[in-house]
Amino acid sequence: MNNVFVFCEIDEGKVADVSQELLTKGRSLANELKCDLEAVILGHKIKNIEKDIAPYGADVVHIADDKRLEFFLTLPFASIIIDLFTKEKPQIALFGASTVGRDLAPRVSSALFSGLTADCTSLVIGDHEDKKAGKKYDNLLYQIRPAFGGNIIATIINPDCRPQMATVREGVMKKEIYKEDHKCKVKTIEVGSILTDADDAVKIIERHIEPRKIDIKKSQIIVSGGYGVGSKENFDKLFELAEVIGGEVGASRAAVDSGFVDHARQVGQTGVTVRPKLYIACGISGQVQHTAGMEESAMIIAINTDPSAPINKIADYVIEGDVGVVIPRMIEAYRKNSK
Amino acid sequence: MKGLRIVVLAKQVPDTRNVGKDAMKADGTVNRAALPAIFNPEDLNALEQALRIKDKYPGTIVTILTMGPGRAAEVVREGMYRGADGGYLLTDRAFAGSDTLATSYAISCAIKKIGCDIVIAGRQAIDGDTAQVGPQVAEKLGLPQVTYAEDVQKIEKNFVIIKRRLERGVELVSTPIPCVITVNATAPESRVRNAKALMKFKHAKTITELQGADEDYIKMHDDRPYLRIEELSVADVEADTKWLGLSGSPTKVKTIQNVVFAAKEAKRLTSDKEEINALMNELLANHTLGN
Ligand SMILES: Cc1cc2nc3c(=O)[nH]c(=O)nc-3n(C[C@H](O)[C@H](O)[C@H](O)COP(=O)(O)OP(=O)(O)OC[C@H]3O[C@@H](n4cnc5c(N)ncnc54)[C@H](O)[C@@H]3O)c2cc1C
Numbered sequence: 001m002n003n004v005f006v007f008c009e010i011d012e013g014k015v016a017d018v019s020q021e022l023l024t025k026g027r028s029l030a031n032e033l034k035c036d037l038e039a040v041i042l043g044h045k046i047k048n049i050e051k052d053i054a055p056y057g058a059d060v061v062h063i064a065d066d067k068r069l070e071f072f073l074t075l076p077f078a079s080i081i082i083d084l085f086t087k088e089k090p091q092i093a094l095f096g097a098s099t100v101g102r103d104l105a106p107r108v109s110s111a112l113f114s115g116l117t118a119d120c121t122s123l124v125i126g127d128h129e130d131k132k133a134g135k136k137y138d139n140l141l142y143q144i145r146p147a148f149g150g151n152i153i154a155t156i157i158n159p160d161c162r163p164q165m166a167t168v169r170e171g172v173m174k175k176e177i178y179k180e181d182h183k184c185k186v187k188t189i190e191v192g193s194i195l196t197d198a199d200d201a202v203k204i205i206e207r208h209i210e211p212r213k214i215d216i217k218k219s220q221i222i223v224s225g226g227y228g229v230g231s232k233e234n235f236d237k238l239f240e241l242a243e244v245i246g247g248e249v250g251a252s253r254a255a256v257d258s259g260f261v262d263h264a265r266q267v268g269q270t271g272v273t274v275r276p277k278l279y280i281a282c283g284i285s286g287q288v289q290h291t292a293g294m295e296e297s298a299m300i301i302a303i304n305t306d307p308s309a310p311i312n313k314i315a316d317y318v319i320e321g322d323v324g325v326v327i328p329r330m331i332e333a334y335r336k337n338s339k
Numbered sequence: 340m341k342g343l344r345i346v347v348l349a350k351q352v353p354d355t356r357n358v359g360k361d362a363m364k365a366d367g368t369v370n371r372a373a374l375p376a377i378f379n380p381e382d383l384n385a386l387e388q389a390l391r392i393k394d395k396y397p398g399t400i401v402t403i404l405t406m407g408p409g410r411a412a413e414v415v416r417e418g419m420y421r422g423a424d425g426g427y428l429l430t431d432r433a434f435a436g437s438d439t440l441a442t443s444y445a446i447s448c449a450i451k452k453i454g455c456d457i458v459i460a461g462r463q464a465i466d467g468d469t470a471q472v473g474p475q476v477a478e479k480l481g482l483p484q485v486t487y488a489e490d491v492q493k494i495e496k497n498f499v500i501i502k503r504r505l506e507r508g509v510e511l512v513s514t515p516i517p518c519v520i521t522v523n524a525t526a527p528e529s530r531v532r533n534a535k536a537l538m539k540f541k542h543a544k545t546i547t548e549l550q551g552a553d554e555d556y557i558k559m560h561d562d563r564p565y566l567r568i569e570e571l572s573v574a575d576v577e578a579d580t581k582w583l584g585l586s587g588s589p590t591k592v593k594t595i596q597n598v599v600f601a602a603k604e605a606k607r608l609t610s611d612k613e614e615i616n617a618l619m620n621e622l623l624a625n626h627t628l629g630n
């Protein structure tokens with residue numbers, strides 16, 4: 001009762017990155033609230049899956065293993081989560097802001113009348129006073145999220161209804177092993193007693209999911225190119241710099257749309273969110289849809305011919321110049337100095 | 340197959356995609372009033388899917404439903420110009436301050452009143468940015484939901500076959516009717532206004548918009564009932580005010596902070612070899628590069 005719950009998703013047979021990131025966040029919230037962290041995972045033939053969950057700090061893992069849960073389907077998944085939350089009464093429940101989480105969480109929150117905050121970029125514990133009603137609340141979850149196309153940041157609270165539910169995108173929280181041998185209790189969900197024929201209404205006829213190939217999120221250094229790079233050939237220099245300094249290549253949507261690089265490398269609102277140690281933005285103007293995916297980088301270097309490009313406002317270093325000139329010089333300087 | 344009754348959910352939103360210089364206030368924050376009110380982009384994709392069903396299955400009726408202030412009737416008219424048969428404006432003071440749950444409750448009450456086989460919504464509105472209303476309406480109506488739809492391929496014996504666009508692939512699903520579908524931006528764009536429909540519906544108005552009109556104009560409306568955009572209030576849709584507005588919204592906005600595009604102090608360099616050499620040295624020295 002009153003614990004922190006994380007809904008874990010399965011991706012290619014493993015616990016998804018976003019879920020492990022949320023477990024890490026959930027663990028720190030649970031420590032602050034002095035309660036337990038519980039995970040729930042649904043799938044088929046997922047014996048021993050708790051081994052991918054416990055090290056991130058879960059004290060309990062609820063597992064539902066059933067043929068009907070092999071692929072995500074809204075109705076059976078929602079029925080099981082609603083049943084579990086009704087019994088366990090979590091104070092906080094976190095979901096990935098993935099195509100699964102953003103389909104499932106609203107359905108669950110509606111059934112439980114619990115409120116849901118989408119796409120949070122930060123979750124912290126805080127107090128609240130409702131002066132009008134003369135009520136004080138301790139230890140609420142501040143759910144902080146951008147809205148209005150990234151032009152405002154709202155802090156949302158959910159004072160009276162439980163669980164306080166939120167979704168968070170992949171790459172926003174950091175994942176960290178809590179304890180390799182963290183002790184966790186496995187609880188089996190009795191699927192048969194929950195699901196009914198009505199849960200089978202929607203059927204999957206075909207499914208084509210491409211394996212995850214490029215994953216720039218894991219990289220601590222990202223050399224990202226925009227429309228200003230000019231061509232697919234010019235991107236080769238970015239790949240060379242990335243290779244030399246041990247990073248990955250990212251891109252703006254304009255570069256992806258122009259066919260310079262693969263969509264998997266797109267950073268931003270409709271791409272991935274990254275938070276590397278170093279982000280080098282080459283020929284990227286810095287529209288909000290792009291910066292939404294990289295502004296939390298620890299250090300930003302902007303290379304742009306336009307001294308007043310918006311990206312310069314969030315950059316730590318601005319190199320006013322042509323990418324075609326600057327990048328080879330960076331490669332050369334790094335080679336010379338790193339020896 | 341007999342025609343279907345389709346309700347398209349459409350929201351009027353400020354155009355947050357192009358917050359240009361003129362939409363910024365002197366303090367670097369957004370001036371919302373300067374943003375034009377538009378038809379939420381993904382709701383246009385939703386409308387197109389509905390109209391394609393109507394093209395394939397004659398007798399299908401496409402109705403726009405929007406919830407918002409009086410001027411949101413513009414969205415209903417725009418939908419009619421593009422091929423919808425009519426529409427409703429759900430408007431009431433009691434809706435003020437509604438979060439997605441209260442919004443979904445109000446919309447679901449209206450849908451029950453209107454009656455329909457398929458509800459088609461956009462995936463996400465570009466102001467609230469939550470993508471929660473579609474699935475929550477489905478739950479409130481007790482209907483199956485299919486999100487991230489890209490193509491409603493066909494309807495066979497009371498089942499809809501839908502292609503969904505997921506993060507790294509596609510899925511083809513079947514759902515029984517009635518159901519709720521939410522449509523992705525990757526779906527085909529909406530057709531443009533149609534000249535005949537524009538002529539026909541140019542004078543479509545809500546009762547509030549008709550106030551103060553002259554007698555002839557009102558008579559024209561009386562003679563042509565299709566010009567009426569029906570206004571629905573809380574009482575009309577038999578909603579319980581307890582579940583609306585602030586009292587019906589579990590989430591509260593505690594604070595809102597405008598993103599200030601203030602200049603942060605950046606170090607400025609040129610592409611000069613020596614300057615770049617110094618920068619790389621600095622990054623190596625502070626371990627941003629190397630180890
Ligand atoms: C800064 C800010 C942050 C917010 N954060 C949250 C939050 O985290 N959680 C929360 O519950 N509420 C939140 N709200 C409230 C929420 O924006 C409103 O309830 C809003 O009316 C509906 O949500 P949405 O715009 O996100 O729509 P979405 O859920 O993104 O809309 C999806 C689809 O539903 C249909 N639809 C939505 N609204 C209407 C309408 N009025 N009329 C017709 N069709 C419609 C459209 O087809 C639309 O494409 C927030 C509001 C603000 C101002």
Ligand SMILES: Cc1cc2nc3c(=O)[nH]c(=O)nc-3n(C[C@H](O)[C@H](O)[C@H](O)COP(=O)(O)OP(=O)(O)OC[C@H]3O[C@@H](n4cnc5c(N)ncnc54)[C@H](O)[C@@H]3O)c2cc1C
Binds near residue numbers: 226288303323
């Ligand atoms: C709903 C929506 C979602 C979106 N999602 C994303 C997203 O996820 N990611 C994303 O990136 N965008 C996204 N966008 C698009 C975004 O608004 C911008 O259009 C895009 O980021 C611009 O890319 P860019 O900076 O590469 O191109 P541009 O804006 O064209 O900028 C090119 C820059 O290169 C500079 N330049 C030109 N030549 C050179 C040179 N030789 N050397 C150095 N600099 C040079 C120019 O000064 C300019 O600043 C989205 C838009 C919408 C509406």
